[in-house]
Amino acid sequence: MGATKTDLFTKQQNDIANMAKAIAHPARIAILQYLVKKNACVCGDLVDELGLAQATTSQHLKELKNAGVIQGTIEGVSVCYCINPKVWKQYKELFNSFFKDVSPQGDCC
Amino acid sequence: MGATKTDLFTKQQNDIANMAKAIAHPARIAILQYLVKKNACVCGDLVDELGLAQATTSQHLKELKNAGVIQGTIEGVSVCYCINPKVWKQYKELFNSFFKDVSPQGDCC
DNA sequence: TGTTTGTATCGCAATATTACGATTTAATTT
């Protein structure tokens, strides 16, 4: 035990959960906000910005890259990271459709 | 080490991350979708619906309740759960504002 | 080629999450 039983759920449910997981850490939120603001940056910028160790920052970048929501290209000695607008849009739309319309009345119990 | 360094980040960043964490499991996505569809249900319904053990299901309900996104009221022998529309709206709005507008061009690097 | 610079990866420790059987708790029913 200990591992999520993904086979019990639909692909969509696992997708949404994985998207949520990708942004379920304040450092990763901070990275994404920084990228949205600055458009692009290198790992070193984020080490200064976040206050986490280089290894830790790199690890968070890796997770965001694995999730597809950011992309990085080699820029000389450093790596330039930016939002992947296509995947970002997917996130936006999936969360949007998930939170769409709840019964507005509310008092169910 | 091992614990998130919340003090490095803003309240808003921690808030968004915590909201994401609350829905970062397919079982909790499934619970919320079920609640949106059925409007209300009891724990036993979800045990049948999800295929997870009663203890596990109850634990996921507890996390959603701790996050504030659902509420439960005692209904005889069982407990009736439903979405907390106020908090749901907050989630919707916070995610919305987070994903708002990215640079539409995209090719930054 | 050797050095510098910026990142990624490895290895490890601390902590958190997921899952479930067993038990407890609380309200109803007999």
Place this chain on the structure above:
DNA sequence: AAATTAAATCGTAATATTGCGATACAAACA
């Protein structure tokens, strides 16, 4: 009061995440 029912909690095992120092790697530069 005893039995039943539904849910919460406890205890524990397996796995995942977070964080960092140390090291490896790759590109630019001397």
